[in-house]
Amino acid sequence: METVLISVLNGLVYGMLLFMLASGLTLIFSMMGVLNFAHASIYMLGAYLAFTVSRFVGFFPALIIAPILCGLIGAAIEIWGLRRVHHNGHIAELLFTFGLVFIIQRLVQMTWGMLPMAYRVPPSLDFPLFVLYGANFPAYRGFMLLVSAAMLLGTWLLLKKTRIGLIIQAALTHPQMVSSLGHNVPRVFTTVFAGGCLLAGLAGVIGGNYQTTEPGMADSMGPIVFVVVVFGGLGSLAGCFIASIVMGMIQTFAVVIDYSIADLLRPMGLMLTGDTLLTEVLTVPVARIGALLPFVMMVTILFFRPRGLMGTRDT
């Protein structure tokens, strides 16, 4: 029981972090048709910037400054990069963001070095929030939940209750029509791209000390975020939210389940002996298969239902 509760909470924290990353990516992807490979790189950049900024002014100002810097970087990428390759088609845009992954990764290594950073949880949040069946739930995770819930509410209000939000929503599904109505769609694109990068930066700030801030963090996070976006479906933030939470739960629950297919077969009187490829496949515990699951899910959903969970159109 206690493992389930703790795992639910951890899954929620991880899922909300994923949502913060994936929501921006979904908006960018649905509106511009650009799958931004560099999104996780911006996440990494957010963590590194927060580390550097927080050394000078402390964690909480960094929570504001680093995402804004990431948003500005995103705007610059859109204006000077993506817009220029836009007329060469979608493949060119994909290639462009793919190249950015390389450059940002190397720039980060050049600026901050190859080793993990000592980016830690701020002392004011470094205490156990409550004790659950003898296990501590750190206050920082509660803070992460709070920040992501605030971000969720903020994005929702922005999209549903403001004029720019309405235009963004319209441009999600009918960009040509919005353009015909006299709105500056490229500027909306820039805003959304910058906004998405800002959210990714925010996720980096609070995720950097939750996980580790190191040059490989973009590579480990990137594919998972893509899975979430594809799974949730294009043009649907609700689908993206559900997919994030599901993915967070799967990832945390898979780690704690220490059973394999062989354990299922045992009650049926099947005992596996020997050391062959088949026994290896059957005896791998779910905890290790957990890393495979997201990709199996992505390939399956793209194959059978390319519009994802709640998408409005095909990927």
Add this chain to the structure above:
Amino acid sequence: MKSRWLILALIAVAIALPWCFYDWGHHRHAGFLLSMLSQMGMMVILALSYNMLLGQAGLFSLCHATFFGIGGYATVHLLNAVGAGDVPVPMELMPLLAGLSGLALAILFGAMATKQRATAFAMITLGISELMATAALMFHHFFGGEGGVTTNRMIENSLFGLTYASGLQVYYLILAWTVLATGLMYYLTLTPLGRMANATRDNFERAQFIGYDPRMVRFLQFALSGFFAGIGGGLYAITYEIVTFDALAAPLSANALLMAYIGGTTVFGGPILGAILITLLQSGVSLLSNSWLVYVGVMFIAMVIFAPTGLAGIIKAHGPIRHSGRLGSLVVPYLRLVIPSLGLLLGFVGLVELMSFLTIGAAQGKKLVLFGGPVDVHAALPWVVSGGSLILGALWLRWEAAGFHRIWENLTAEVRR
């Protein structure tokens, strides 16, 4: 006709090159050169087979290394089996079997991935790539985990009685297979399948109206490119006698993309150029600099923005001007581009090296040597000089490029008339 001579010359150079650097004093070949040339051969196959997707069919695949890697693993296990006397397979046919293993896997994954096109296709291949990379670390029997699988290539089973003890014999084996695979891939572009791949790339709806199934075309192209990638992987396994998870992980797929794109996807020979260039950079610049991948990355982005046809495309664009004999009138404009480009380049290299030296280099405890002299990283002067040369070079180049663009437009208009 002319390109036939070029191909023959290239093959002749590839055959002769090891002997040009032969160390007569010690009666041995230059090991560095041989391993670089061998690497080039594999990478040429990898880049060309990747271009069967990206350039010829317009499919942006991210799992190409999967088939390269599987070819490598299959070869390693085959070599071990032959070494143990279980199955008799001559060394020369090993890459063919590796290719077949790549083909089998590509048929399996291609059936899934090619149902979609464009972005969805890219996503599925990303999923496949991550799936295989994760699986490779998980299942030790076939993939050997992080340590990989090792083998011994001296199996004494050869069609020509060769032992493959020396790097030279392996190199010639690679060369032969590279030429064979390249020829086959070129032949494929002439077949109806190759033409239909181009058609589905340019307008898949019209291809559908004519009565072809674009999915089938994509599938066949995907499967065949997997076959050739597998051949490359087989050669990799024979050369290094070890295959680790690196051979099927995402960085190698990215490398295939970089080589094909920088070389030029619109011309058949483009990826060959790209593979040779990137391998040269990889083995040359990586010795001098920690940050050679920054240069490759920036070159790639610059290509995507400014020259989407790649190096071969740029060369090809000069064709009409050369035919009219006006190539001479471009010499001066090109020379005018050289000076600001050099300034830009030096400034950029200087800044990158200075920056990476502050962190990575310092951790390795080396001394920074730039442009023939030691440089103090913490002084202001090198930073100012590099930054200034970068900015000045960029502004000047921008101005010159506008002028060059005018001349180029005029010239092409004249030639067309």
